Amino acid sequence: MKLERLLAIVVLLINRRRLQAKDLADMFEVSIRTIYRDIDTLGQAGIPVVTYQGASGGIGLAEGYRLDRNLLTDKDLASIVTALRSISTSHDNTARDLLVEKLSSIVPEARNEDFQASTHRFIVDYSTWTHPEALQNKLKVIDQGIDELQSICFVYCSAEGTQTCRTVDPHTLVLKRHAWYLYAFCHERKEFRMFKLVRMKEVALAAQHFERKSINLRDRPWQQEWSRPVNQIGITLKFHERARHLAEEWFGIENVLPDGNGYYVSQIAFPEDNWLYGFILGFGADVEVLEPLHIRDKVCQIAEQIIQNYKTSS
Known part of the structure; x- marks a missing residue:
């Protein structure tokens, strides 16, 4: 049956790095064309199956898809859940909440009470004391721009009080010293700049889309520029x-x-x-x-x- 074959292919791809389409076809006694149709079906179902080209190519799962429960202890999972919940204090995100639920469900029921207690040992609250909805609205628009590779526009007030209209390609949100910043490529300045969210108003998505530029964020380029x-x-x-x-x-x-x-x-x-x-x-x-x-x-x-x-x- 097709369903049994699909499940068997998924299991094989989880346990092996890559397989040739011909080997799968021989294994299940079907044509190579059928195997590729199965791969398309799995992709439509949300299974990230990838076809690799070249001499060492084949069919495999996208890097990072497999998550072995044994690789993560309850303490590891608690740390991840605590971090996700902390980020959620600044702005709501349904996908993030669902991820917390998925991670929590990995823990066996017998240890769930202790696990939940460990995720509440400390809370990092990124929300503001006043007008949190204003920050949340900005973060939602910027999040959407980053996810959909869509430019955003806004009015920006500099530290000197000068207001300018900006259009930027949003790349990264940065929380630094209790304040949120946006690291983005500015169309007007033709370079990457840091924008403090509390100085941004009338934030909206722009019409144009952009290609994300290759930058090494681990080096914190905004810090290097500021520290020169x-x-x-x-x-x-x-x-x-x-x-x-x-x-x-x-x-x-x-x-x-x-x-x-x-x-x-x-x-x-x-x-x-x-x-x-x-x-x-x-x-x-x-x-x-x-x-x-x-x-x-x-x-x-x-x-x-x-x-x-x-x-x-x-």
């Missing part, structure tokens, strides 16, 4: 004891050192822009810029303007 010495400036900050813990959270406990006079000093490097001035001012009166002098003067000017604003309004 030419894009950064060295800064020396002095912190009051009250802000020591905040400085340690940002720069690491090993980079916040006592100066012998009851204060703490940290030497850091950041790109110089309006974000940097606001970041420094965020420490309030518990920080002082020691070097460079022009940043010290700039922060002082902004602080004086803030005082003037309050004097004018009172």
Whole structure:
């Protein structure tokens, strides 16, 4: 029967790397044409059967399709489920939820209670405290653009407050320091750029499609560009004891050192822009810029303007 033959072919392909169509035809006493029709049927049923060309070719399953339960411990599965659930806190995804169910079903019923408990030992919550629906809507559109290789367009507000209309080819979503970014090829700039999602508005799918460019994301190209010495400036900050813990959270406990006079000093490097001035001012009166002098003067000017604003309004 055809059904029995189809099931037998699947089992053979799971247990063997590749098989020749002729060998399968001889095994089941059918024509090679029938075997290829069977392969088409399996493909339509969702079984990723692939025909490989060349001397070492043949018929096999797509790389990565086979998953041996014995290769993954309950702890391994719990780690995967925890990661998937954490990502889901930022935006809903039905396919991801179904995957969690599939992975959970692999665990024998006798160990299921312990397994579920292990997946709730800690939760990484990527959602925002306020207006989570705005972030979710952006992520859904970007997800669709990445999945369907469709460009997206939006209005972008830079750190300096300049608004521009952008069309980009979305490649990767990046979560960095509690903020979501999109790494995409910008049509206007003709290069890859990082876009902070909270600065994007009117996000929508564009009409055109694109071909995904070959980039090595394991090297984190956005980090390399940001960390280039030419894009950064060295800064020396002095912190009051009250802000020591905040400085340690940002720069690491090993980079916040006592100066012998009851204060703490940290030497850091950041790109110089309006974000940097606001970041420094965020420490309030518990920080002082020691070097460079022009940043010290700039922060002082902004602080004086803030005082003037309050004097004018009172």
